[in-house]
Amino acid sequence: MKANLTQINEFLDNKAMAFVGASRNEKKFGTQVFIHQQKLGYILYPVHPEAAEIQGVTCVNHISDLPVKVKSICLFTHKQATDSIVEESLKHGITQIWVQQFSETEKTSQLVQNFLQANIVTGRCVFMYTESSGMHNFHRKVNKMFGTIAK
Numbered sequence: 001m002k003a004n005l006t007q008i009n010e011f012l013d014n015k016a017m018a019f020v021g022a023s024r025n026e027k028k029f030g031t032q033v034f035i036h037q038q039k040l041g042y043i044l045y046p047v048h049p050e051a052a053e054i055q056g057v058t059c060v061n062h063i064s065d066l067p068v069k070v071k072s073i074c075l076f077t078h079k080q081a082t083d084s085i086v087e088e089s090l091k092h093g094i095t096q097i098w099v100q101q102f103s104e105t106e107k108t109s110q111l112v113q114n115f116l117q118a119n120i121v122t123g124r125c126v127f128m129y130t131e132s133s134g135m136h137n138f139h140r141k142v143n144k145m146f147g148t149i150a151k
Helices: 005-012 029-039 079-091 106-114 135-145
Strands: 016-020 043-047 072-075 096-100 119-124
Touching: 005 096, 005 119, 016 029, 029 043, 072 079, 079 096, 079 106, 106 119
Parallel strands: 016 043, 016 072, 072 096, 096 119
Antiparallel strands: none
């Protein structure tokens, strides 16, 4: 199930968000998105089970360690981890969740349907809807040309 533009904009309006999937390796996709979101002015709270910090930002080890004020989270995880993180996020009161394209499972679709009070963005790449450049800007143009960009 792919999110629509209203869902995407609602998620991106949250300037403070938790972030799962960034690592200490700057070449990893999740870390590239983390750096990009920082440059756009987002206040990020990285969640990492082992790292003390990502890109100079102190990490928390678990979603339950996040400040209560954090109501949105970006997930750049392997499929095997996605659903448990979505469930843990919902239990923690996080209602704005972006599951990066290709990280979702069948169960993720069920969670979207079962938690209608939450805005769970699936099937989309965050770079397509933020001020990206280079290859990501090219991908956005291709998506627009073929009509696959969210409406």
